[in-house]
């Protein structure tokens with residue numbers, strides 16, 4: 001099932017779109033199944049679970065931290081994390097830079113933009129993101145490679161379109177000067193629309209692994 005779902009999903013999106021298989025709450029065996037079929041990008045939203053799975057599973061898996069990240073936990077994932085999607089504060093960015101230095105690496109991150117109407121979702125406003133970008137250039141061990149956004153929890157296409165295209169416009173405006181390559185938006189329920197509106201990285205869980213409890 002998992003392998004077939006993943007295959008179908010990859011056929012549904014252009015080859016330029018990276019599929020991050022969101023494996024949170026799912027057992028290592030489910031990940032291994034997808035890995036053995038050739039998939040290497042997996043997303044988790046909890047540091048402890050991410051570290052445990054990183055220890056148990058093949059070392060060439062590219063682990064994406066997609067959830068809200070607390071500063072005091074950056075140190076646990078800094079040695080190996082492939083991409084941190086949810087950078088939502090300047091202090092977090094500085095901590096990632098510090099841990100990048102300690103691990104002698106440059107850690108790739110995305111700035112999370114708050115595009116949803118719900119106030120519970122994390123992220124910068126567009127204005128805040130621009131302010132952070134202007135100051136981030138001096139950080140040598142963190143590299144902002146693009147943006148991430150989570151749309152509202154709704155099936156109202158007009159609402160989703162407004163949120164995704166707002167982020168697309170902002171991305172397109174700032175991409176050239178910032179050398180960005182990643183626009184991470186779209187989940188199981190809205191990835192098609194997100195891809196139509198410029199996403200090149202989708203984070204899909206339930207559609208691949210089945211629903212979570």
Ligand SMILES: *Cc1c(COP(=O)(O)O)cnc(C)c1O
Nearest residue numbers: 022045066187188203204205206
């Ligand atoms: C859980 C999660 C996803 C995947 O959600 P699905 O609806 O299962 O595809 C994507 N992005 C983030 C940030 C998540 O927390």
